[in-house]
Amino acid sequence: MADAREVRARAGRLEIDGVPRLVMSGEIHYFRLNPAVWRERIRQARETGLDTVATYIPWIWHELPDGRVDLDGRTHPQRDLLGFLDLCAEEGMDVIARPGPFVMAELKNEGIPYRVRAEHPETHPLGWDGRPTPTRSLDYLAPAYLEAAKGWMDAVLPLLAERLASRGGPVIAVQLDNEVGMLDWVSNSPDLSELALGELAARDPEAARVARGGGAGTASELAVHRAIGLHARSRFAEYLQRLEGWARDAGIDGPLLVNVHGTGERRGRTFPVGVSQLAPAYRGRADVVAGSDFYLGDLTVQNAADLYLSNAILASVNGPEQPATSLEFEAGTGDYGEDLDHLSPPEAGALKTLLTVAQGNRAINYYLFAGGRNPEIEQPENDGTGAGRTGRIAFTGERHGFAAPIDPEGRSTPARDALEAVIGELREHEAVLAGGVEEHDELVYGFVADHYLTEYAHPDAAARREQVADLQEHRFGGAREALLRALVLGGWRFGAVDLQAAAVDDAAVASDEWARGVEVDLDPSAVVVLPTGRTLGAAVQTLLADHVLAGGRLVLAGRLPALDDDGTPCTILADALGLASAGIRRDGTTPETEYFPLVRFEGPLAGRAEVRVSSAQLLRAAGGSADGPSGGSADAPTVLARELGSGEAVAVLTRAGLGRALVIGGDLPVHLGTWRELLALLDVRPGLRIEAERAGVVATTVRAPDGSRLLVALNVAPYPLAPRLELDGRDLGTVTLPARGHALIPIP
DSSP: OOOOOOEEEETTEEEETTEEOOEEEEEEOGGGSOGGGHHHHHHHHHHTTOOEEEEEOOHHHHBOTTSOBOSSSSSOGGGOHHHHHHHHHHTTOEEEEEOOSOOOTTBGGGGSOHHHHHHOGGGSOBOGGGOBOSSSOOOTTOHHHHHHHHHHHHHHHHHHHHTBGGGTSSEEEEEOSSSTTHHHHHTTOOOOOHHHHHHHHHHOHHHHHHGGGTTTTSTTHHHHHHHHHHHHHHHHHHHHHHHHHHHHHTTOOSOEEEEEOOOBTTBOTTHHHHHHHHHHHHTTOTTEEEEEEEOOOSOOTTTHHHHHHHHHHHHHTSOTTOOEEEEEEEOSOOOTTSSOSOOOOTHHHHHHHHHHHHTTEEEEEEEEEEOEEOOBOSSOOSSSSOTTSOOBSBSSOSEEOTTSSBOTTSOBOHHHHHHHHHHHHHHHTHHHHHHOEEOOOSEEEEEOGGGGOOSOOOTTOHHHHHHHHHHHHHTTTSGGGHHHHHHHHTTOOOEEEEHHHHTSOGGGGGGOTTTTTOOOOOOTTOEEEEEEOSBOOHHHHHHHHHHHHTTOEEEEEESOOOBOTTSOBOOHHHHHHTEEEEEEEEOEEOSSOEEOOEEEEOGGGTTSOOEEOSEEEEEEETTSOOOOTTSSSTTSOEEEEEETTTOOEEEEEEEETTEEEEEEOBOOOOOHHHHHHHHHTTTOOOSEEEEOSSSOEEEEEEEOTTSOEEEEEEEOSSSOBOOEEEETTEEEEEOOBOTTOEEEEEEO
16 A cells, blocks of 8 residues: 545645645546456556546446345456556556446446346336336435445445545545436436425425426416426435435545536536536535536537536535536547547547636546446346347447547547647646636626526426526527627636525525525626526525625626516516516518518617627616617616617616616627627726637636736637737737647746
8 A cells, every 4th residue: 555645625626635636537447348458558548647547336237146246356357346446556546436326337227236126116216297207217315225225335435445545545536426317307307206205295295296297287387397396406415415424434535526417419508407406415515526527529619618607607506615627528539329420629628628627627537538348247138238148238339438539449549649738738737727716807607506497397387398498598608608609709707606595695594405505695896697588586686686786787698587486477687777678579480471680789889780689688678668878867778789670679788776787688699899898888808808810719817826827728710810818908929829729828
């Protein structure tokens, strides 16, 4: 054993023996590799610049049909987990252990032994209308499942504890389960088993009574769905905190990790769903750390802002001690189906890594780093993979990880070379990146967790589906994500603020499920940016109204909030801003008519070309019309743009109390100059100016505790750019960025 080391999550950093570190990890599945090549794969990871190996530890693989558990390879050499961990230690590599119980990883039955469901069919949840959920999920709190899971964790956790860094071993962190809540979400199947309904009844008897039908067609339809979603989150939290307790009881004294899922179709728009599901389980808990699960493919002008905002939101719900990490950070070609429907260029992994680390992520686990082969399992299943034999452990065929930087045969791909190069650059600046923080302008993105309480909708619940569609259209970065891209590609550096937690009175924090464990304050000087649909909770509306009336500034984009979360009318914010809806115009074509909303700028933006929008929230001054600066009252909103077909305002600057609000009801194009002019009306300008011939540069800055600074600039465009950079009024000159290139520039 080596010397004992202390690994802790402190002050938003990962520290090893008190020194902030960047943990750079690669996922290698020992159970998919012949032990004869374990050392070679570990060395390939180390030679790439990684310092850590991560691996799932599949329950379904280590538990034998007779119930015995093999973790030392006595029944199969690829079950020798202890030998693999010891080999990592010999090679000077740390380990992130991921023992489940659920592991997914393309394994059959999500990595759970088949016997759990066979012996305890009641553990399989019931969903809408009492029908079994269509996935291989289990009721996390079913006593039979918990008993079985406890048996597995009792077998594996003590062995991991013996090999912790604090005892001279390689294990620096242990993950709790994997992607909790994901299966229910993607299948629109809340757990409405008798156990779950009984628990819900104790909280909300009426919601429990009509839950299986989702309250469809009743006045309580939206309230019932809200109750179901909130109850699910409380159950996820109870489950993960039970696992946390088991781990601590077993002697795991280092960081415990929670994998937050949510990206899809190479976009980040749904990532905050995972945050909203799981933050109550980990926020504010000592040495419990959230990690993102990012599958974005290439990084382009389409999704670079997705990654930026996803990182900001993940950080916004953490307690002050908790760092952000990424536990599944996509690496490789992206050709997961071996059908060449997608190929990510090698530099994609480098660009995503640089932006994520610059935003304060302290650990990156490249998934999957090395491919392998799926072994056969002893328990036959009639699932198409057996054909007279036992069948393989996973559903991907024999080879697995064919898109990884190291392919199943051990050959390096171009993705590996790109990772080696970027990790080398990160190591040169590790002191700044491991201990520093991203610098921000006055802007702060407003995160509203309940905007992402949308994973469940009963098939017959029309009002619920309408609510979800409206939220999904506007909540992430505005319609078409135009607002978000304008900020990120326009040089703005910003974090996020958890508005829902900030809206909770201090005295109520202990009883508020979302905000429990943290206290969040909204900086009175902040310029809050909030894309929203018509639904915005009364508490958040009140918070924002008070913020503006007291002298704060607000950018509100999308729809004018008109409903509380349960669907009851709520215009607290609109009333405070002195605005009312004059209707909505959308584009569309039918055999009879066509309509293409066009917006004309006026007032301070007069003279700019008219622009097309896909939809427009029409705005009027409460009790009248928004007539512009000459409308008579000193407090009348200044019209900035009108929708031509109606003649109504679609963007206004309004004063309320001591503050101001910029309200934008149309998805204006990403014309960076226009957006800078709009935000300048609130006296806020980016401290980092990017002047380039075309859009495509994403840049931010990091400041270390000693005052040293680093500028990270990425070109996510398919053409070269040579932007001129100015930071805090200081001319930094021109930097040449090849297509898909980057630069790390120390700032003296």
